Amino acid sequence: MTHYAEDDLILYYYGEGRKRVEIERHLDECGACAATYRDIAGTLAIVTEPELPERSDQYGLEVWQRIRHKLPEQELPWWMLWFRGERLMLVGAAAVLVLAAFVAGRYLPRQGTATVATIPAGPATTAPSVVTDGATAQRQRILLTSVADHLDRSERMLTDIMNTSDHRDISTEQRWAEDLLTTSRLYRQDAADIGEQSVASVLDDLERSLLEIVHSRPQISAADLEQIRRRIDAAALLFKVRVLSDELRQRENAPAPSATPRTSTRKIG
Amino acid sequence: MTDATEASAVLARARQGDGEAFRALVERHSRSVFRLAYRMTGNEQDAEDVVQESFLRAYRQLGRFESRANFGTWLYRIVANCSVDLMRAKQARHDQARGESLDTANEMPAAQTPGPERLAESAEIERRVRQALGALSPLERAAFTLRHYEGRSIDEIGKTLGLGTSAAKHSVFRAVKKLRIALQPLRSE
Numbered sequence: 343m344t345h346y347a348e349d350d351l352i353l354y355y356y357g358e359g360r361k362r363v364e365i366e367r368h369l370d371e372c373g374a375c376a377a378t379y380r381d382i383a384g385t386l387a388i389v390t391e392p393e394l395p396e397r398s399d400q401y402g403l404e405v406w407q408r409i410r411h412k413l414p415e416q417e418l419p420w421w422m423l424w425f426r427g428e429r430l431m432l433v434g435a436a437a438v439l440v441l442a443a444f445v446a447g448r449y450l451p452r453q454g455t456a457t458v459a460t461i462p463a464g465p466a467t468t469a470p471s472v473v474t475d476g477a478t479a480q481r482q483r484i485l486l487t488s489v490a491d492h493l494d495r496s497e498r499m500l501t502d503i504m505n506t507s508d509h510r511d512i513s514t515e516q517r518w519a520e521d522l523l524t525t526s527r528l529y530r531q532d533a534a535d536i537g538e539q540s541v542a543s544v545l546d547d548l549e550r551s552l553l554e555i556v557h558s559r560p561q562i563s564a565a566d567l568e569q570i571r572r573r574i575d576a577a578a579l580l581f582k583v584r585v586l587s588d589e590l591r592q593r594e595n596a597p598a599p600s601a602t603p604r605t606s607t608r609k610i611g
Numbered sequence: 612m613t614d615a616t617e618a619s620a621v622l623a624r625a626r627q628g629d630g631e632a633f634r635a636l637v638e639r640h641s642r643s644v645f646r647l648a649y650r651m652t653g654n655e656q657d658a659e660d661v662v663q664e665s666f667l668r669a670y671r672q673l674g675r676f677e678s679r680a681n682f683g684t685w686l687y688r689i690v691a692n693c694s695v696d697l698m699r700a701k702q703a704r705h706d707q708a709r710g711e712s713l714d715t716a717n718e719m720p721a722a723q724t725p726g727p728e729r730l731a732e733s734a735e736i737e738r739r740v741r742q743a744l745g746a747l748s749p750l751e752r753a754a755f756t757l758r759h760y761e762g763r764s765i766d767e768i769g770k771t772l773g774l775g776t777s778a779a780k781h782s783v784f785r786a787v788k789k790l791r792i793a794l795q796p797l798r799s800e
Contacts, residue, residue: 349784356758356783358765384798385791389740391760395655397645402638409637409663414671416628560672561692563773 490590513560523552651694698749743793754782
C-alpha cells in the first residue's frame with residue numbers, strides 16, 4: 343500500500359490539494375496514515391487563535407495622530423515619471439544624437455559626390471551606392487559610439503541587479519532602467535534603420551530585461567529578483583552587452599572609412 | 612452617493628496627496644490592519660510598529676496603486692510584507708545576539724515538560740504555542756498565519772507574500788512540521 347506524505351495530509355487538513363477523495367478513502371483503510379493525520383490535526387487544533395488585544399473605536403484616529411507628521415513624499419505613478427526634468431533631458435539628449443546622425447547622413451553625401459567626380463567615369467549606377475555608403479558609415483560611427491556608452495551604463499545597472507541583496511528596495515535601479523529603456527528604444531530603431539541588425543538584436547534583448555525590472559515591485563521579493571536574474575543569465579545578457587560594447591569601442595577606434603567606394607557596410611559580430 | 616463611490620472618491624483624493632482623504636482611509640482600516648499585524652507578529656508592540664509602517668508605506672506607494680484594484684487587498688499585502696520585514700529584522704538582531712540561528716527544527720530547544728496540572732491550564736498551552744510560533748522563520752510564520760488563522764489558500768498566500776505557489780506551500784509545510792515537533796510534549800501528556 344502506498345502511503346501519503348505528511349505534506350499531502352497537511353493540504354488535506356486545510357481542504358486543499360487535488361487528491362482529497364483518494365486521501366479520504368486511504369485514511370479509512372490505512373492505520374499508519376490515519377495516525378499521522380490525527381497527529382497533524384491534533385497539533386493544529388491546539389494552535390488556536392490568540393486573544394486579540396482590544397482596540398477602541400478611536401484607534402484609527404490614534405494611528406493617524408501618530409503618523410500624520412511622518413507622511414513621506416508620494417512616489418509618482420510610472421507615467422508621470424516621464425515628465426520629470428532629468429528624464430526629459432535624457433530623452434532630449436538622445437533625440438539630439440539621432441538628429442546629429444541624420445544631419446550627418448544628409449550632409450556627407452555631397453562630400454562623397456565630390457570625390458566621385460574625381461574618379462574616372464564608371465557605370466552610372468555606382469554613384470548612388472557611393473553616396474549611401476559614405477553617409478551610412480558616418481551615421482554608424484556616431485550611433486555606435488552612443489550605443490557603446492549606453493551599453494556601459496546598462497552593464498552597470500544589470501550588475502547592480504545581479505549583486506543586490508535579496509528583499510531590498512530596487513526603486514533606484516528601476517528609475518535607472520526606465521531611463522535606459524527610453525534611449526535603448528531609440529538606438530535600436532536607428533541601428534535597425536542603418537542595417538546594424540546584430541546591435542538591434544542585443545538592444546532588443548536588453549529592453550526585455552529592462553522592462554521586467556521597471557515593472558517589478560520596488561520592494562521586490564527574493565523569488566522575483568531571482569527570476570529576473572535567471573532570465574538575465576539565460577539570455578547571457580551581461581556577456582552579450584560586454585562583448586558588443588568592446589566591439590563597438592574597437593570599431594570606434596578604427597581608422598575612418600575612406601571615400602573609396604564600397605559596396606557593403608560592415609556588420610557587427 | 613453610495614459607499615463604494617464615496618470610498619473610491621476618497622481614494623482618488625488620497626492618491627493626489629490629500630492628507631485628509633488619507634486620514635479617512637487610516638481611520639477606516641486601522642483595526643483590521645492591527646488584527647492582521649498582531650496575528651502575524653504575536654506581539655502587541657510589534658503589531659503597532661507594523662500598523663504604523665504599513666500606512667506610511669501605503670501612503671508612499673499610493674500613486675502606484677491601480678485604481679481598479681481593491682484597496683483593502685492591496686493594503687493587506689503591504690501589512691503582511693511589513694510584518695515579514697519586521698520579523699526578519701528582529702530575528703537578525705536576535706540571531707546576532709545569540710550567535711546562532713533558530714531557523715531549523717532540529718535546533719529548536721525541546722520544551723520542558725511541565726506537570727499535568729499546569730498543562731491543563733489553557734494559559735500554559737497558549738504560552739507554549741506562542742513559543743513554538745516564535746521559533747518559526749518569519750516567512751514560515753507569515754505563511755502559516757495566513758493559512759491557519761486567515762484561511763487564505765496557498766495561491767493567495769503566494770500572491771500576498773510575493774512567492775511562487777511552491778514556495779508558499781513549502782513554507783506552510785515546514786511551519787506545521789516544526790509545530791508538530793515543538794508541541795509534541797503537549798500532545799503526549
